[in-house]
Amino acid sequence: xxHAILLVIMLVWLHGHxxxxxxxxxxxGEAAGSGGTVNWTLGQVAYEASQSAGGNVQRGxxxxxxxxxxxxxxxxxxxxxxxxxxxxxxxxxxWTEPLPDDARYALCNSAGSVVHxxxxxxxxxxxxxxxxxxxxxxxxxxxxxxxxxxxxIQRQ
Numbered sequence: 001x002x003h004a005i006l007l008v009i010m011l012v013w014l015h016g017h018x019x020x021x022x023x024x025x026x027x028x029g030e031a032a033g034s035g036g037t038v039n040w041t042l043g044q045v046a047y048e049a050s051q052s053a054g055g056n057v058q059r060g061x062x063x064x065x066x067x068x069x070x071x072x073x074x075x076x077x078x079x080x081x082x083x084x085x086x087x088x089x090x091x092x093x094x095w096t097e098p099l100p101d102d103a104r105y106a107l108c109n110s111a112g113s114v115v116h117x118x119x120x121x122x123x124x125x126x127x128x129x130x131x132x133x134x135x136x137x138x139x140x141x142x143x144x145x146x147x148x149x150x151x152x153i154q155r156q
Contacts, residue, residue, distance in 0.1 A: 080141070086154035089130040093139070093151070098123050103143035107153075110136050129155050 030039050050057045080095045093105075099120055107116040107127060115132060120141055127139065134155050141149040 080149050080151060082139075082151055082153065086156050087129060088156050090126055090128050091139075091153050093120075093125040093127065093141075095123055095149075099141070099148070100143045103141065103148070106140045106142065107132075108138045108140065127153075129153075 028040060030037065032038075080093055082091060082093050085091060099122075101121065103120040105118060105120045105125060105127070106114045109115050109132075115137070116127065120143075129137070132155055137153045137155060139149075139151045139153060140147050141151075
C-alpha cells in the first residue's frame with residue numbers, strides 16, 4: 001500500500017513539472033541565422049502574440065494554414081429553357097450559349113428507349129412529338145462525350 005501511495009504522489013508531482021508539446025504536427029523544424037534561432041511547426045492554432053517597436057512575434061504554436069481556389073478550368077453548361085411543357089405536338093428548347101459542334105439530343109420514352117434523336121446545334125431546338133404517344137419523355141443533351149442536360153417533357 002505504501003508503494004502505491006508513493007507512486008501516486010510521484011505521478012502528481014511529475015504531471016505538474018513536465019513540459020511538452022500540446023499537439024501532433026504534420027511538419028516542423030529549426031532555423032538558425034545571424035539574428036537568432038527559431039523553432040517552427042505547421043498546422044497548430046494556439047499562439048501568443050507580442051508587439052514591440054522592433055516588430056511582431058507570434059510565439060507558441062503556429063497559425064492555421066488555408067488554401068483558396070480562386071478559379072477552375074471547368075465551365076458550367078449553358079442554361080436550358082423548355083416550352084410549352086406539357087405539350088401536344090412539339091417542344092422548343094433554347095439555351096443561353098451555343099453547344100459544341102458535336103452536340104446531339106436523344107428523346108427517350110418512359111421505358112428508357114430512344115424514340116427520336118438528332119443534332120443539337122446553335123442555341124435552339126424544336127423536337128416534334130405529334131407521332132409519339134401521350135406520356136412522359138426524357139430529353140438528354142450530349143456534348144463533349146457526356147450528358148450536358150437531362151430534361152423531362154410531358155406529351156398530352
